[in-house]
Amino acid sequence: DVKVTQSSRYLVKRTGEKVFLECVQDMDHENMFWYRQDPGLGLRLIYFSYDVKMKEKGDIPEGYSVSREKKERFSLILESASTNQTSMYLCASSPPTPGNNEQFFGPGTRLTVL
Amino acid sequence: AQSVAQPEDQVNVAEGNPLTVKCTYSVSGNPYLFWYVQYPNRGLQFLLKYITGDNLVKGSYGFEAEFNKSQTSFHLKKPSALVSDSALYFCAVREQGSGGYNKLIFGAGTRLAVHP
Numbered sequence: 001d002v003k004v005t006q007s008s009r010y011l012v013k014r015t016g017e018k019v020f021l022e023c024v025q026d027m028d029h030e031n032m033f034w035y036r037q038d039p040g041l042g043l044r045l046i047y048f049s050y051d052v053k054m055k056e057k058g059d060i061p062e063g064y065s066v067s068r069e070k071k072e073r074f075s076l077i078l079e080s081a082s083t084n085q086t087s088m089y090l091c092a093s094s095p096p097t098p099g100n101n102e103q104f105f106g107p108g109t110r111l112t113v114l
Numbered sequence: 115a116q117s118v119a120q121p122e123d124q125v126n127v128a129e130g131n132p133l134t135v136k137c138t139y140s141v142s143g144n145p146y147l148f149w150y151v152q153y154p155n156r157g158l159q160f161l162l163k164y165i166t167g168d169n170l171v172k173g174s175y176g177f178e179a180e181f182n183k184s185q186t187s188f189h190l191k192k193p194s195a196l197v198s199d200s201a202l203y204f205c206a207v208r209e210q211g212s213g214g215y216n217k218l219i220f221g222a223g224t225r226l227a228v229h230p
Binding site for chain 1: 123146148150155156157158159160163165204208215216217218220221222223
């Protein structure tokens with residue numbers, strides 16, 4: 001089975017701190033994604049990556065950056081955390097199309113910024 | 115613009131009754147459609163997908179979904195609901211033109227509550 005792991009389930013940070021969220025997948029998938037989930041808004045794509053060192057902005061990239069130095073690892077960085085970044089963050093991976101089309105999700109990190 | 119709509123924030127159903135969670139989509143061309151489920155404090159789990167072929171798709175945990183091209187809908191169904199089906203359900207469509215990136219567009223989610 002595909003396994004996507006995230007470094008923390010719960011995280012509490014202070015405003016202005018630099019925050020790193022880590023995601024690792026074990027299925028050699030090319031594509032990896034970072035979403036934030038907020039009630040009533042569903043999942044919104046922050047960034048995605050289709051190869052090592054390659055990244056593309058999603059729908060809400062402001063205030064975030066990403067890093068993909070190895071194929072299995074995709075990091076989300078909050079350069080200076082703010083209270084409006086309090087949210088659930090979900091990482092996902094998938095192979096490129098054609099082939100399996102679904103994305104495989106990690107358990108999520110619930111981030112609170114005080 | 116490409117989009118997915120889940121018109122109901124919450125669906126309530128009694129255990130043993132059939133359930134339906136609604137989803138409509140707007141994309142050009144042939145859609146690739148998905149349903150995911152999220153249990154409390156968990157990530158999303160894949161339930162089923164429609165790529166091509168039979169309009170009735172069967173998935174995990176006894177769920178199925180019906181693709182209706184004329185109504186641009188992909189409703190999730192189950193003949194007999196269980197209390198353990200209570201969760202948040204997301205419909206998604208693959209973004210047209212995203213090539214090999216396999217980007218998905220998600221609906222806002224529908225909370226299913228199954229009462230004993």
